[in-house]
Amino acid sequence: MERAHLDPARTYRAGLSRRPGETSFQVVVGESDLLITACSDLSAQAGDVLRRLRGDIQTHAALNPGFYPSLVPLPAPPGAPEIVRRMCAAAAAAGVGPMAAVAGAVAMMTAEALAPFSPELLVENGGDLYCISTRTRTIGLLADPAQGIAIGVTVPTAEFPVSFCASSGRIGHSLSFGHGDLVAVRAADACLADAAATALANLLHSRQDVGRVTEQAKAWEALGVQGVFAQMDETLAVWGRMELTALAVG
Numbered sequence: 337m338e339r340a341h342l343d344p345a346r347t348y349r350a351g352l353s354r355r356p357g358e359t360s361f362q363v364v365v366g367e368s369d370l371l372i373t374a375c376s377d378l379s380a381q382a383g384d385v386l387r388r389l390r391g392d393i394q395t396h397a398a399l400n401p402g403f404y405p406s407l408v409p410l411p412a413p414p415g416a417p418e419i420v421r422r423m424c425a426a427a428a429a430a431g432v433g434p435m436a437a438v439a440g441a442v443a444m445m446t447a448e449a450l451a452p453f454s455p456e457l458l459v460e461n462g463g464d465l466y467c468i469s470t471r472t473r474t475i476g477l478l479a480d481p482a483q484g485i486a487i488g489v490t491v492p493t494a495e496f497p498v499s500f501c502a503s504s505g506r507i508g509h510s511l512s513f514g515h516g517d518l519v520a521v522r523a524a525d526a527c528l529a530d531a532a533a534t535a536l537a538n539l540l541h542s543r544q545d546v547g548r549v550t551e552q553a554k555a556w557e558a559l560g561v562q563g564v565f566a567q568m569d570e571t572l573a574v575w576g577r578m579e580l581t582a583l584a585v586g
Contacts (some may be wrong), residue, residue, distance in 0.1 A: 355471065358456055365390055368442060370461050374454040385449040389442055392417035406433040408475075419445055426527035429559050430535040439464040440501045440530025447497070464501040469493065475500050476583055477520050477565055487565075489522070490579045495580040498562075500528035503537035519549060522563035522577060526547060532561050546573035 363370045363382045368390060372382055396417055397403045403410065403420075409431065412424040419441050426437040443461040447468055450457055457468040465475060474488040478499070491498055502520040519537040523529035536549045546566045550573045553564035563576025574580065 342425075355456070357369050366370070368461070370443070370446060370459055372446070372450075372460075373377050373458040374450065375454070376454060378453055381450060381453065382446060385446050386442070389419050389445055392419050393438065394419045404435060406435070408433055410434055422527045423531075426525065426531040428527060429556070430531035432531050432535050432538075436534035437527040437531040440466070440499060440526035440528075444499060444526035464499070464526065464530055466497065466499045467491070468497045470496075474581060474583070477502070477518065486583055488581050488583045489563075489565075490581050495577070497524060499523055499529045501526060501529035501533045503530075503533040517567040517569065518565070519567075520565045521553065521561060523560050524562070525560055528560050530554060536564060540568055543568050545572040546571050549573060550575040 407427040423434040423437040443466040506528040563578040
């Protein structure tokens with residue numbers, strides 16, 4: 337596992353809070369940079385899981401050269417690793433390439449692997465979050481790292497596990513064909529949330545498009561999409577299980 341570092345685009349992590357009895361730690365392997373909150377330091381276990389997941393993806397991509405660059409859904413061949421199968425299924429549902437689901441898939445499967453060691457788990461992977469919790473929590477939605485987190489979504493205990501995955505045409509490293517500030521999708525499945533966030537962000541080119549984003553999210557409710565938040569300049573749109581609350585900044 338490589339030495340932990342702080343990506344300048346992720347300075348928002350300094351403002352994330354923990355509950356009593358919880359600890360946070362960073363796990364970095366290659367391009368994967370996870371911030372994990374748990375009841376104890378599970379960095380060694382998390383590093384092992386992350387290396388395995390990355391190895392599964394890299395091996396599959398080496399055998400299937402079209403996997404990484406594809407912008408359209410691809411079928412998972414027989415014998416594909418579980419993380420690849422999940423990514424391909426989510427991508428097919430949202431109509432995007434499988435790598436659109438990779439951050440959510442890594443966050444989710446890391447949390448699932450660590451769940452036997454901690455009843456509280458929050459795994460954040462570049463703005464994509466998967467949470468297992470026995471407590472009501474407020475999840476921040478980050479529209480602009482320079483401004484801090486100003487809006488959150490309250491999630492009652494009974495609604496965990498849950499994921500919130502984000503995509504932006506303006507912030508971060510992920511490929512997006514849209515120009516919006518933020519699209520954040522809520523779902524129980526982080527692979528679906530991640531793929532859907534990418535697809536919905538691709539629709540966001542102007543203020544008039546925020547309505548298209550919520551309508552498409554509604555159409556995917558039967559697939560497991562639970563809510564969406566979209567922002568383009570000063571125009572916001574919200575649909576689904578997104579109980580918004582104001583958060584202190586700074």
